[in-house]
Amino acid sequence: MTITIKTDAEIEKMRIAGKLAAEVLEFIEPYIVPGITTNEIDQLCHDYIINEQDAIPAPLNYHGFPKSICTSVNYTICHGIPNDKKLKKGDIINVDITVIKDEYHGDTSKMFYVGEVAPHAKRLCSITQECLMLAIEQVKPGCTLGDIGYAIQKHAESNRYSVVREFCGHGIGKKFHEEPQVLHYGKPGAGIALQENMILTIEPMINIGKRHMKVLKDGWTAITKDHSLSAQWEHTILVTPTGHEILTLRKEER
Numbered sequence: 001m002t003i004t005i006k007t008d009a010e011i012e013k014m015r016i017a018g019k020l021a022a023e024v025l026e027f028i029e030p031y032i033v034p035g036i037t038t039n040e041i042d043q044l045c046h047d048y049i050i051n052e053q054d055a056i057p058a059p060l061n062y063h064g065f066p067k068s069i070c071t072s073v074n075y076t077i078c079h080g081i082p083n084d085k086k087l088k089k090g091d092i093i094n095v096d097i098t099v100i101k102d103e104y105h106g107d108t109s110k111m112f113y114v115g116e117v118a119p120h121a122k123r124l125c126s127i128t129q130e131c132l133m134l135a136i137e138q139v140k141p142g143c144t145l146g147d148i149g150y151a152i153q154k155h156a157e158s159n160r161y162s163v164v165r166e167f168c169g170h171g172i173g174k175k176f177h178e179e180p181q182v183l184h185y186g187k188p189g190a191g192i193a194l195q196e197n198m199i200l201t202i203e204p205m206i207n208i209g210k211r212h213m214k215v216l217k218d219g220w221t222a223i224t225k226d227h228s229l230s231a232q233w234e235h236t237i238l239v240t241p242t243g244h245e246i247l248t249l250r251k252e253e254r
Contacts, residue, residue, distance in 0.1 A: 004179075020099045024099065070095075075224045088114065089115030090118060104173060105175070127156065132203075144190060144191045144194070153185040161207060162207045208228040236248045
């Protein structure tokens with residue numbers, strides 16, 4: 001397993017790519033209302049990334065993925081392909097953005113509410129975001145991947161939710177997906193220890209029902225087997241000498 005430790009110059013490029021990815025989520029928020037299609041959301045993000053940011057939407061044609069972003073609605077766990085179905089009041093949707101700027105990737109996602117959303121859906125989204133932030137709090141030199149996974153699993157399961165195990169966070173840089181794989185469950189102290197100047201994503205996927213999933217015939221869209229709601233949040237994180245820096249932090253989180 002070859003983990004790339006980033007140089008200062010690479011980190012600066014990753015900061016820029018991360019900032020751009022965060023800005024796409026900020027840009028798209030006002031458009032996520034009942035009646036818009038995920039294809040329209042995709043087109044708006046695509047145009048913003050290309051024309052306003054002079055960057056590249058990383059998912060487009062990545063291993064054949066047909067769109068510029070992932071849109072995962074309700075019981076879709078991840079990798080939802082934008083389509084012509086209109087969002088309706090009460091839906092929850094994850095918008096997953098990865099941009100490439102000067103060859104380096106910034107990767108982030110967040111949950112959006114479409115109109116007024118049921119309390120149980122809001123709670124899932126909120127607890128999932130807490131899972132992400134509790135995991136990020138672990139990140140510092142010497143922290144293990146098991147520490148990160150355990151923080152997520154403990155919080156999710158203590159709230160009677162389940163953790164999807166088939167997908168994980170990952171190292172990121174010039175490549176979209178690098179080593180190491182960052183599991184969202186685990187045991188404290190297990191796995192490799194983080195080092196200064198590593199960059200990785202943490203992106204827990206949490207289900208209201210059972211953890212089991214299946215991938216649809218399109219080869220991408222992962223859904224909960226029991227059609228229970230699923231939520232996901234994601235940030236790109238730099239390991240600093242004393243802790244961490246969230247490279248994809250949005251204004252609302254500062």
